[in-house]
Amino acid sequence: MDRVMDERAFGTLLKYLAKIPAITGTIGHGANDDGLWWIKFEIDINHELAWSAIQELAHVLNYLSVNERLPTTFYPVSPPPYLNGGPEFLSWVIENTDPDMKPGTVQKWLEGRLPNPVDSVEEWRSN
Numbered sequence: 001m002d003r004v005m006d007e008r009a010f011g012t013l014l015k016y017l018a019k020i021p022a023i024t025g026t027i028g029h030g031a032n033d034d035g036l037w038w039i040k041f042e043i044d045i046n047h048e049l050a051w052s053a054i055q056e057l058a059h060v061l062n063y064l065s066v067n068e069r070l071p072t073t074f075y076p077v078s079p080p081p082y083l084n085g086g087p088e089f090l091s092w093v094i095e096n097t098d099p100d101m102k103p104g105t106v107q108k109w110l111e112g113r114l115p116n117p118v119d120s121v122e123e124w125r126s127n
Contacts, residue, residue, distance in 0.1 A: 013039065013107040019119035020057075022047035035099025040077070040091050049124045054092070056127070060113050061094060061106070071098035072106060 010029050017023055017039065024044045031037035043050050061074035076090040094106070115123035 010037075010039070010103045013103040013110075016107045016110060016118060017041060019117075020053050020114070021119065021121055021124055022050040022053045029103075037096055037103060039094045039103070043090075043092055045088055045090070049121065052124055052127065056114050057092075057094075057110075060110055064109075064113075070106070070109060071101045072096050 009031075014027050014029065017027055022043050022045075023041050025042045027039060027041040029037065029039045043053060045051075047053075057074050061070060061072045064070060073093075073095050075093055077093055078084075078090050081089075096103075096106070111118070115127050117123065
């Protein structure tokens with residue numbers, strides 16, 4: 001079965017992630033023929049809410065609860081440190097591990113658990 005994803009499948013998740021304080025720059029994405037996909041972005045680690053955003057994303061995407069884990073992973077990736085420098089050069093990746101988990105479904109899970117509205121700095125501060 002061909003599971004190649006249409007670009008539209010990523011639309012809501014990409015727009016949602018772009019609203020999170022501290023996420024900056026271009027958000028890359030792709031998928032393979034097996035329906036597994038990835039999203040890669042940067043987080044400005046000097047932003048006052050950077051570590052809150054990282055913690056919230058890691059909680060929902062990696063370990064929502066013992067009995068309710070999503071088939072996703074969120075983690076940092078790095079170019080060779082000797083070429084670039086410190087942690088400001090990290091990129092952050094979200095991957096799915098089940099072809100039935102679509103980007104739009106991940107967006108809905110995040111929307112239901114992250115500060116609302118997601119682009120409100122005050123909501124992030126009060127969490």
